[in-house]
Amino acid sequence: MSDLTKLVEQLAAQALSGQQNSNGGGLGGVLGNVFGQLTGQNQNTGSSGGILGSVLGQLTGNTAQSTGSSALLVAVIPLILNWIQQQGGLSGALDQLRNSGLAEHVQSWIDPNQENQTAVVDKIQSLFNHEEVKNVADQTQSQPQDVYAAIASLIPQVIDRLTPQGEQTDTSAANLDIQKVMNLASQFLK
Structure with missing residues (x-):
């Protein structure tokens, strides 16, 4: 089993550390909108069991002081996971990444004995749907190039x-x- 849920939790905790409690949708609302747009789900929040649900629940009541990089990283998670699923799963996504000129990078990400090489933003741009990236940029009040940079940083x-x-x-x-994380998040957002 992978540590994907732990990664999501770590990024959410980082985003929370830069949050200030107030009324409004905040990062939870942004994440809800991103998941809703990608999955066609209702964007209203509710409660959910599980660790990820509780982390996302904490995010719902917080408003970002500014659009920080942690908030953007949390917002691109559903975009990346949805993209992997659109490629037919992990194998298809790895093939797409390798075929885009990132073969050496992908090898470093897979090999537990190598340090992860940073993805090349220009190569990432060619893989992701620009409209989906623009939607995330709009939701996080950032620029599409910032979303691509966040994807390159997180993938x-x-x-x-x-x-x-x-x-x-x-x-x-x-x-x-991947499906478990997507399901937990979408259950929380119903």
């Missing part, structure tokens, strides 16, 4: 967490982890 960590046994990782288990 190595996501792939690393989804492949804890390197090349021997069971991609079916990784795909189930």
Whole structure:
């Protein structure tokens, strides 16, 4: 099993540390809108069991003082996970990343004995749907290039967490982890 849920929790905790409690949708609302746009789900929030649900629940009542990088990273998680699913799962996403000129980078993300190389933003731009990126930029009050930079910053960590046994990782288990995180978040946002 991967550490994807832990990564989401860590990013959410980082985003929370820069939040100030007040009324409004805040980061939870932004994340809800992103998930809603990507999955066609209702964007109203509610309660959910599970660790991710409680983390997202804490986010709902907080408003960002400014659009910080942690908030943007949390907002791109559903975009990355949805993109992986659109590629047919982890194997398809890895093939797309390798075919886009990131083969050496992907190898560093998968190999537990290598340090993750930073993704090249220009290569990431060609992989992601510009309209979806623009929607995330609008929701986070940032620019599309900032969203692409956040994707490039986060995708190595996501792939690393989804492949804890390197090349021997069971991609079916990784795909189930992706679906689990997406389901937890969408249940919370119903």
